[in-house]
Amino acid sequence: MTAGERTRGTPIPWEARQVAAMERFSVKEAHDLLRGLFGPRMARYWTDFTLSVLLAGTAFWAVGPLGGPSPLGVAAFAVSVLAAYRCFAFIHEIAHFRAKKSFGPFRMWWNAVFGIPMMVPVFMYECHGEHHNRKLYGTPQDAEYLPLARMAPSNIVGLLITPLFLPFFGPYRFAVLTPLSWCVPRVREYLYSNVSALKIDFEYRGRQPTAGEKWLWRGQEALCLAWIAAAAALLAVGAVPLSRLVQWYALFVTIAFVNSLRLLAAHRYLGxxxxxxxxxxxxxxxxxxxxxxxxELWAPVGLRLHALHHLMPGLPYHSFPEAHARLVAGLPEDSAYRLTESAGLASSLRRLWREARAHKKAGTLLPRTPLKEAAV
Incomplete structure (x- = not known):
């Protein structure tokens, strides 16, 4: 299948120059330009993430002493959001390098100090490999993709509203459904099929854990349940004031909202x-x-160069700046890679909105249900 052909459905509306550039593009040539950049430097991962965790925790705590709504309190809250968001983004790197033994301890550290407390354990991102699979990307088997540019604009709005409800998902998933699933097999099947993946496609159905994964997944679920129980007990006895719960809710919502903006800008969603x-x-x-x-603030840990990531998914985030510079210098000016560039977040959001409205006006929307869940 050539770049301009499709096997079924409505053809992707590539422009003529895009089709020509795609047909000339050589993945091998691009790969050759990036020799020596594919090895993850674990010291960089440990240092970056650990410092981000410390900064997020310190800033979150400082909101109280600084007076909450005061200018300094707001500044501390903003720092806690951005630092915690950076911590969260490392789950993406973990998903790509989970097969490397060197990532085992880092994966456990990330899960212990961030994934479990934020109720996003690493097993919930096992679906990410499908997002890079040549046969699954952009299909209903891709949890992280909807053809938003060819759907009603209300789906874009839905992705931006969803963060308001996401803080309730973790307690419901791990404090209600998890213990129930240990006793009722039907609930357990529903749990893994419907609410165990970070996704934006509500219709996506996840897989059941393999025999080797079953107890790893259940162990992470149990730790999330224990964390929720401990937090509830501390709130009940007054050891932690309710204001901190409100602050945590605001933190979670803000991170999810920024990530939703990032998701909308990460793809053209023309599939x-x-x-x-x-x-x-x-x-x-x-x-x-x-x-x-x-x-780096709204798309941290390499996520701002997302086209580069989809071209070379085995590239560690710390190599992205050098890799991008090499490709820009080594590939022709009319290379397909250069056509993936956007002027910025606002520009990408405007383009997506315009394309969705244009398809609605033309009556060429794809028949998909409204968006109801958001992801990383």
Whole structure:
């Protein structure tokens, strides 16, 4: 299948110059330009994440002494949000390098100090491999994708509203459904099929854990349940004031909202629910190379160069700046890779909204149900 052909559904509306650039693009040539950049440096991961955790925790605690709504309290809250958001983004790296033995201890550390307390244990992102599978990307088997540019604009709005409800998901998933699932097999099947994946496609159905994964998943569920029980007990006896619970809710909502903006800007979402080649995936994804420091705030740990990531999913985040520079310098100016660049977050959001409205006006929307869940 060439870059301009599709096997079924409504063809992706690539422009002529995009089709020509895609047909000329060589993944091998791009890969050759990046030699020596594929080895993850574990010291960088440990240092970056651990410092981010310490900063997030310190800033979260400082909100109280600084007076909450005061300017300094608000500043501390903003720092806690951005630092915690950066911590969260490391789950993406863990998903890609989970097969490496060197990532085993880091994975456990991330889960212990962040994943479990935030009720997003690592097993809930096991589905991420499907998002990079050539046969599954952009299809109903991809938990992280909806053809939003070809759906009603209300789906975009839904993704931005969902963060208000996400803080309730963890307690419901781990404090209600988890213990119930230990006794009722039918609930356990529902648990893993419907509420055990970080997703934006509400219709996505996850898999059951393998024999080797069963107790690992259940162990993480039990730890989340224990964490919720401990937090509830501390709140009940007054050891932790209710104001901290409100602050945690605000933290979670803000992180989820920023991540929703990032998700909307990460892809063009032009898929027709058919499989895509690596080059088509790259073209359906967006790089934000400008304003690097600002980009690291709303799309941390390499996520701002998302087209690069889909082109080379085995590239560690700390190599992204050098990899992008090499590709820009080594590939032709009319390379398909250069066509993935966006002027910024606002530009990407406007383009997605315009394309969704244009399809609605033309009556060419894809028949999908409204968006009801959001992810990483």
């Amino acid at each position: 027709d629910e058919d499989e895509m080649s690596v080059v088509e995936q790259m073209m359906d994804t967006v790089n934000h190379p400008r304003a690097r420091l600002l980009g």
